[in-house]
Structure formats: structure tokens, C-alpha cells
Amino acid sequence: ETGVTQSPTHLIKTRGQQVTLRCSSQSGHNTVSWYQQALGQGPQFIFQYYREEENGRGNFPPRFSGLQFPNYSSELNVNALELDDSALYLCASSLTTGAYEQYFGPGTRLTVT
Amino acid sequence: TQLLEQSPQFLSIQEGENLTVYCNSSSVFSSLQWYRQEPGEGPVLLVTVVTGGEVKKLKRLTFQFGDARKDSSLHITAAQPGDTGLYLCAGDYLSGSARQLTFGSGTQLTVLP
Numbered sequence: 001e002t003g004v005t006q007s008p009t010h011l012i013k014t015r016g017q018q019v020t021l022r023c024s025s026q027s028g029h030n031t032v033s034w035y036q037q038a039l040g041q042g043p044q045f046i047f048q049y050y051r052e053e054e055n056g057r058g059n060f061p062p063r064f065s066g067l068q069f070p071n072y073s074s075e076l077n078v079n080a081l082e083l084d085d086s087a088l089y090l091c092a093s094s095l096t097t098g099a100y101e102q103y104f105g106p107g108t109r110l111t112v113t
Numbered sequence: 114t115q116l117l118e119q120s121p122q123f124l125s126i127q128e129g130e131n132l133t134v135y136c137n138s139s140s141v142f143s144s145l146q147w148y149r150q151e152p153g154e155g156p157v158l159l160v161t162v163v164t165g166g167e168v169k170k171l172k173r174l175t176f177q178f179g180d181a182r183k184d185s186s187l188h189i190t191a192a193q194p195g196d197t198g199l200y201l202c203a204g205d206y207l208s209g210s211a212r213q214l215t216f217g218s219g220t221q222l223t224v225l226p
Contacts, residue, residue: 050211
């Protein structure tokens, strides 16, 4: 059974640029959630995708957007990058939208300079 | 907004000692999960507690969910250096059909040999 994978591992971008992060969910899981973890803090919920549609959103601006594909993999897109966007971006998959457990990938470390 | 306060923020103990980490909120959660996170990696799920008053044991780790489902504790008996890591509690609640996790800020545990 393959766990949650994310790419790339690390990324350095300049303020104002755009970035796309990718996530493959665990086998059999149809729901993907994205979290932002700033240094020294717990993860914060960005949004969740289920059946290729956004199924819930945290307190993040519209420049954070996402996609889910028919194979349940997902992308997180961030436009007009700001310095405060520097963080570890985590993807978590769950069996379905109502499942309690979420399983996290290793994350993508984004640095904005 | 659902908030979780986790304490202590940092804990440094000697091998063989016992410790307790607390997770408190004014909000009621559908379930509460505990994760452990190593540097540069995603959180790894340790346990999910669902019922008020529930107690779960995982080897030397004991997890308890408060009767009112607003708080939880993690107790480690005879800590070992391998227990070192960031421990995160996360409260789960339904927003529409999406299960969202609200994380505490974490407890950084260091067990000295």
C-alpha cells in the first residue's frame, strides 16, 4: 500500500511568483486536505477536495486554490507569493470525506524570498 | 473559530521519567487525534479518540478524551530517547460534509539518555 506522496520536497520562489505543489493520495483514499505549517506552529487547514470539488475551506485568501483529479491526486496553487507564505505545506488523504483519520505526506518546504 | 491550546510547549526530561501533555479547548470536537512529527516530515497519526471519557493505550502511551469532548491528554510512561519529537493534538469537527482538523501548536519533547 502506497502512502501519501508530495512533490517537490523543497522549493524556493521569489515574492510575487506563483507555485504549484502536488500530492498523490494513499491508495483507496478519495479525499485530500491541504495544510500550511509555519515554523514552530501546528498545521492550519487550507481546504479539502472530494470528488474533484472543494469541500471545505479554512481562513486563507483566494490566491490559494486547488484541484483534484479523477485519480484523486491533487494540486495546491498559490498566486502572488508573499514572504509569509514560507512554510511546510502538508497534504493529507482520508478514506472519504467523513472519515476521522487523515494520513499526512512528508510535505513540501516552500521558501519565499 | 475552533482553538486548541496545548501545554507545555517544550518538555525536556530524563530517560525513564513519566510525562503528561495536555490539550484544551472551549469547543466540542467530534473526535480528537494525536500525531507525532519528526523534523522535515509530516505528522504521523498515533491515535483517534471519539467517545467522551475514552481511554486508549498504545504500549507506553495512554490517551484520554475528556468527558465533554473538549480536552485530551497524552501520558507517556518511562520515556525513552526514541520518544523525542513534536507531539500535536488535533480536534476534528464537521464543516458541512468536510472533516476539518484544528491543531494545537505542539509540544516539543526531548528525552535525554
